[in-house]
Amino acid sequence: MYQQISDGLRQKIADGTLPAGAQLPTEADLIAQFGVGRGTVRQALSALVNEGLVVPMRPRGYFVKERQPMVFRPQAEFRKRPYSAEMDAFVTEHSAEGRKPRQLIEVAIVEPAPDIAKRLHLEAGELAAVRRRIRWLDGEPFNVNDSYFPLDIVRDSEIMRPEDITRGANEVLAELGYRQVRALDELYVRMPTPDEAHRLELGPGSPVAYHVCTGFTADGRPVRVAVTVLPGDRHVISYERQWEQPQDGAE
Amino acid sequence: MYQQISDGLRQKIADGTLPAGAQLPTEADLIAQFGVGRGTVRQALSALVNEGLVVPMRPRGYFVKERQPMVFRPQAEFRKRPYSAEMDAFVTEHSAEGRKPRQLIEVAIVEPAPDIAKRLHLEAGELAAVRRRIRWLDGEPFNVNDSYFPLDIVRDSEIMRPEDITRGANEVLAELGYRQVRALDELYVRMPTPDEAHRLELGPGSPVAYHVCTGFTADGRPVRVAVTVLPGDRHVISYERQWEQPQDGAE
Structure with missing residues (x-):
């Protein structure tokens, strides 16, 4: 289940729907949207963090990593x-x-x-x-x-x-x-x-x-x-x- | 504490004391050697796995990753x-x-x-x-x-x-x-x-x-x-x- 959430977000990052610097939906948003627990949502977000796609900026939330190579x-x-x-x-x-x-x-x-x-x-x-x-x-x-x-x-x-x-x-x-x-x-x-x-x-x-x-x-x-x-x-x-x-x- | 264990193992991999393909000390060995709990030892080993230095091969143990680029x-x-x-x-x-x-x-x-x-x-x-x-x-x-x-x-x-x-x-x-x-x-x-x-x-x-x-x-x-x-x-x-x-x- 968490993979389905991270796949969806990854796709939006890849195709630019969520551009560099954009804020991801909050944990609460994702919980409501997918009808899952907080643990599952955190697992999905942490997968994206470990792939280097997303940066956690507590307490504000998760943001798409900016790259200006x-x-x-x-x-x-x-x-x-x-x-x-x-x-x-x-x-x-x-x-x-x-x-x-x-x-x-x-x-x-x-x-x-x-x-x-x-x-x-x-x-x-x-x-x-x-x-x-x-x-x-x-x-x-x-x-x-x-x-x-x-x-x-x-x-x-x-x-x-x-x-x-x-x-x-x-x-x-x-x-x-x-x-x-x-x-x-x-x-x-x-x-x-x-x-x-x-x-x-x-x-x-x-x-x-x-x-x-x-x-x-x-x-x-x-x-x-x-x-x-x-x-x-x-x-x-x-x-x-x-x-x-x-x-x-x-x- | 876990960092001290992983630093020591990383050093041995870097200097060749533990060459490619070698088995790392077992969890039991490390627990005895450092007088720490299993959780700490696992944290140390998993840090090395995440750095791509070590491969877990259960149930045999952990091995130094072989590279033949x-x-x-x-x-x-x-x-x-x-x-x-x-x-x-x-x-x-x-x-x-x-x-x-x-x-x-x-x-x-x-x-x-x-x-x-x-x-x-x-x-x-x-x-x-x-x-x-x-x-x-x-x-x-x-x-x-x-x-x-x-x-x-x-x-x-x-x-x-x-x-x-x-x-x-x-x-x-x-x-x-x-x-x-x-x-x-x-x-x-x-x-x-x-x-x-x-x-x-x-x-x-x-x-x-x-x-x-x-x-x-x-x-x-x-x-x-x-x-x-x-x-x-x-x-x-x-x-x-x-x-x-x-x-x-x-x-």
């Missing part, structure tokens, strides 16, 4: 302007225009976790510098980005200062003789750890993308691993692709 | 071989080798949902052909892929037949005069709908990536929208990027 476009790192008119339009549609950005940067010297050390080709005991950033938009934490560099190549550079680098850490690496010419992106989708949920103020039913980018010099040396935790309800991750050469197509 | 590499569509040695190695490491693939294809003519119609530049009432595929590996459903095409351009083609197209639907489109030269990928991260959870046999704490790829011809006409639902616990999504031109770097 920001475009996360890894390719912007190597190429600011999109290739295509379509991406241009897409970025404009989802731009953070008018929203106020803020970030907090800290720098540490660490023995990185095995998965990071492996990607940087560091031996056990070798150290990395890490720049940790939290970014906010309009006071809401948007994502967490930790960038790791082999300590021996960045030790005496600006990368060690916990300040914004206007021309970018990649440019600093290039000036140090380690220009990145390619990168490998990995995207994992999972629930947040309790620590991530806390730092990013994530509600129930809010999974994250865990984005790991490894940057390589022309001779294949990995010089940077950037790990970004992206709350799914605040981002759309986007890429452009171009057709390369005639070949047997893959469906 | 498959690489989902959208760029393979336009270019089979990776650009770089790094991607080559990465794909090999995560290859589905030895696992048995299977797919089910059905074709339908539909009035697509507004978000699909908009991407295909279809007017209200215009129809699309959709090829719906479910793919399994070793009997486990891996992902669901729905590819939409404007009906007027594919009406008399192989795309309408519910069979595998060896040379690929993209090649069929090219033969029809609609070769795609670029694509725009959007990735959304969210909890599955109940229908997706059912079709993909998803347990608790299993979010999905919702991947929407729109393919364009050289003159900017969208001729295909492919929607893929990728369970986070079965995939790593991966891209290669190449540095384009000297520019002001973005950190």
